[in-house]
Each structure stands twice: as structure tokens, then as C-alpha cells.
Amino acid sequence: MLLPEGVLINGLTGEVSPDTGKYTKRLSELREVFQDRAELDRMVATEGDPVVYEVIEYKKEGSDLFFGTTTMEAGNVGGEYFMTRGHFHQRRDMGEVYYTQSGHGVLLLESRDGETRVVRMEPGVCAFIPPDWAHRSINVGTEKLVFVWVCNVEAGHDYGDILKRGMRKVVVDRDGADVIVDNPRYAA
Numbered sequence: 001m002l003l004p005e006g007v008l009i010n011g012l013t014g015e016v017s018p019d020t021g022k023y024t025k026r027l028s029e030l031r032e033v034f035q036d037r038a039e040l041d042r043m044v045a046t047e048g049d050p051v052v053y054e055v056i057e058y059k060k061e062g063s064d065l066f067f068g069t070t071t072m073e074a075g076n077v078g079g080e081y082f083m084t085r086g087h088f089h090q091r092r093d094m095g096e097v098y099y100t101q102s103g104h105g106v107l108l109l110e111s112r113d114g115e116t117r118v119v120r121m122e123p124g125v126c127a128f129i130p131p132d133w134a135h136r137s138i139n140v141g142t143e144k145l146v147f148v149w150v151c152n153v154e155a156g157h158d159y160g161d162i163l164k165r166g167m168r169k170v171v172v173d174r175d176g177a178d179v180i181v182d183n184p185r186y187a188a
């Protein structure tokens with residue numbers, strides 16, 4: 001029998017206590033994700049391959065739900081803000097919840113038929129990600145972006161389409177403001 005438990009989450013650092021697993025994504029592992037690969041290579045070589053985000057989870061064998069945090073560093077690659085890979089769920093009938101704790105971000109979503117939506121990620125905003133919308137989070141601020149996510153353990157990740165083609169829109173820095181523009185590399 002699974003037992004109830006209170007899990008302490010630090011909304012400024014993303015620390016989860018207790019946690020059951022974590023991983024870090026560094027810039028060199030996200031080469032397909034960014035437009036300016038020469039600049040990315042330069043940053044990897046000269047800036048010590050910076051951490052872009054860390055995921056910490058709390059998952060109990062036998063449960064239908066799991067949750068955790070994603071903590072995104074501030075930064076950009078040639079003006080394109082640090083972002084997650086982005087994915088659809090393998091299970092097309094399963095959505096997700098993202099509850100922003102600190103920082104400033106953009107949640108970029110794309111439906112199967114190519115509609116784009118944006119939900120601003122600000123502390124206190126709980127984003128509803130409906131089933132079958134691809135989702136990517138982007139740190140557009142100057143501090144860490146920390147959010148709690150809650151998902152069904154069966155949802156799974158489908159990275160294929162997004163890693164291959166990118167999303168239709170990208171979020172870039174223009175004179176300190178975040179703007180959403182067409183992805184120059186997007187190939188339908």
C-alpha cells in the first residue's frame with residue numbers, strides 16, 4: 001500500500017525533499033534545440049558548458065501521478081532564451097499542470113494542427129496544458145525560473161517532431177524584451 005507523504009518544495013531553488021531522481025541538461029546536450037549553433041559551440045567551449053535546466057522528481061512505483069520541479073537557468077544563445085527540448089506526450093489523452101513558483105517565463109504550446117498558444121509563467125500562475133499540445137518552457141527573465149509540474153506516469157515524452165522540426169515560433173530577446181517570432185528553421 002502506498003502511504004501519503006508531504007513533500008517539501010523550495011520555490012526558489014527547485015529543491016524537492018524527499019526526491020526520487022533528478023537530471024541536469026547542459027547546453028551541449030541541447031544542440032538541436034537552438035538556432036545559432038556556432039554561438040552555442042562557443043558558449044560550451046568558453047563558458048564551461050552551462051546548465052540550462054534541472055528536473056527533480058517525486059515518483060512512487062504504483063502511483064498514477066507523479067510530480068516534481070523544473071529549474072531553468074537564465075541565459076540565451078545568440079538572443080534565443082534558454083528553453084527545454086519541448087515535447088508532446090506519447091499518450092495523446094494526457095495533459096499536464098505547470099505551477100510557476102519563481103522567475104519569469106513563457107510556456108509555448110503548439111497543437112497537432114499547428115496552432116500556437118502562449119501562457120506567461122509568473123509566480124502563482126498555474127498553467128493547464130491540455131492533452132495533445134506540445135509544450136516547451138522558456139526562461140525569459142534574469143533569475144531562475146522554477147515551476148512545479150504534475151503529470152500522469154503513463155504520459156511519456158514524444159520528442160521526435162519537435163526535435164526534428166522545432167516549433168513554429170521561437171522566443172528571442174529584442175533589446176531586453178521577449179518577443180515571439182516565426183522560427184526561421186521551421187520546415188513543415
Ligand SMILES: O=P(O)(O)OC[C@H]1O[C@H](O)[C@H](O)[C@@H](O)[C@@H]1O
Nearest residue numbers: 055069070084085086087149151
Ligand atoms: O523534457 P523536456 O521537454 O526537455 O522538458 C523538461 C521537463 O519539463 C517538465 O518538467 C516536464 O514535466 C518534464 O516531463 C520534462 O521532461
Ligand SMILES: [Fe+2]
Nearest residue numbers: 087089096135
Ligand atoms: Fe510534458
